[in-house]
Structures are given as structure tokens and as C-alpha cells.
Amino acid sequence: MIPATLLMTPTSPYARKCLLVAMEKGKDLAVSVEPPHAQGSRIGALNPLVKVPTLLLSDGTAVYDSRVIVDVLEMVWPEPALIPAQGRERIEVLRWQALGDGLADAMVLVMMDRIKPEERRDLGWQERQIVKIDAALALINQEVRPGQWLVGERLTLAELAVISGIGYVQLRGAELLANRWPNLHAWSAWLHERPSVAATVPVAM
Numbered sequence: 001m002i003p004a005t006l007l008m009t010p011t012s013p014y015a016r017k018c019l020l021v022a023m024e025k026g027k028d029l030a031v032s033v034e035p036p037h038a039q040g041s042r043i044g045a046l047n048p049l050v051k052v053p054t055l056l057l058s059d060g061t062a063v064y065d066s067r068v069i070v071d072v073l074e075m076v077w078p079e080p081a082l083i084p085a086q087g088r089e090r091i092e093v094l095r096w097q098a099l100g101d102g103l104a105d106a107m108v109l110v111m112m113d114r115i116k117p118e119e120r121r122d123l124g125w126q127e128r129q130i131v132k133i134d135a136a137l138a139l140i141n142q143e144v145r146p147g148q149w150l151v152g153e154r155l156t157l158a159e160l161a162v163i164s165g166i167g168y169v170q171l172r173g174a175e176l177l178a179n180r181w182p183n184l185h186a187w188s189a190w191l192h193e194r195p196s197v198a199a200t201v202p203v204a205m
Contacts, residue, residue: 002058003076005030006069007043011202013104013168014066015053020160021070023196025077067097070157082157092151093158100161103136104168111172130176133169137181140166144187155194163191171202 003022006029008015022029036043036050046062047054055063055072063072074083084090106129113126140162143150150158166188169176177185192198 003029003055003073004058005032005056006053007032007034007041007046007056008053009033009035009205011168011171011205012052013164013202014101016167016200016202017100017157017161017164018053018055018066018069018073019200020164020196021073021082021157022077023199024082024155024160025073025080027073027077029073066101070097074157080154082155082160084152084156089151089156093156096150096158097161099136099139100158100163100165103133103162103165106130106132106136107165107169107172130173133173133176136165137169137176137184140187141181141184144183146186146190148187159191163188163197167202171204 006015006018006022008019008031010033019029019031032042034041034043034052036052042056043052043054044050046056047064049064051064053064053066053069055069057063057072063069070083074081083093110126110129110133113121149155150162166177166184192201
């Protein structure tokens, strides 16, 4: 069972997280940019949820969602380990992944409402998501410092998930980050010194 191709869109924070995992393991994961509803996209045929990322394995099996894909990459390419095998550190890494993914989830919901015709937008709904985003950013800002890892003494999935979530907020809701969260910004700048992180910064399409 070998990963063959990651079907993705360049702006997906969940796809970025998966790419970061492969890159930090020193592996060249093939990618195919396939917006789920674009003509010719294979996503709908491979993934009943019609979502990216979807990982296509060499035997034709499609794997989804991003947390499962990360588990597969960790299993197939175990070194360096990005998820501790057991104990408190494993719980902490998975907890940070949940926070990074949840931050991205809330920003996706805000963005999806913002692109609706004005008469169909729900500003109350947006505000509820922004409250979640602010709470997640505040927690990250409280916990991070440049030069310090989130769990243990080395890079783990925790950093990759959190920086992917932050990056998506920067892409779709930069005003939520502007002139706020100084520790978060300094930590993010430090993490962007890593080639993998710098190479995967999402760009608006």
C-alpha cells in the first residue's frame, strides 16, 4: 500500500497539512490539482463526500479525510515519526491537530457564507464562527513562542496542523489576524523558516 497521488486544491488547509507531513518525512508525494466540482475531476467518483484532499493509493484505493490520510502517511513512512505512538504526548499532538483543523473549519464556514448573495448571508452565523476563530487564535497565541515546539523537543504533526489552520485564516480572513496575536505571528514567522512551510503557503485563486 503506497501513496500514489494526493488529489487536492492549492488553498485547502487540510491538503497543506498532508503535504507538509510528506515533505517533513523527505518524501515526494505526487499531487493533482482537482477542484471537486470541476469538469474532469476524479474526486466525485473516488470520494462520496466529494471533498479534498483525497489520497489515491497505488492499488486504486481512495483514502479520506485529512486525518486518515495523515495516519496512512505515518504508517507507510514511519520516519521521522510525527505522531507519538502512545502516552500523553500522543494525546497532545492529536489535540493540537483538532485545534488546527477546527480553526480551518470555522474559517471555511465564514468564507462560504461571505460568498453568498448579500440577501442570503447570515451575519449571526458568521459571528459565531468568528468567536471560535478568535478563541482558537487566542489559545495558540498564549501557548506558542518562537523556537519552541508545541509538544516535546521536536517538530510533530501539531505544528503542521496549526500552521495550516493559521495560514487559511491569513488567506481568507486576514483581518482576524491583523495587529493582534504577537506571539502567534512571531512563532509563525519562525516556523516559516522551514522550507516545507514556506513552499506551501496558500495563494488565493
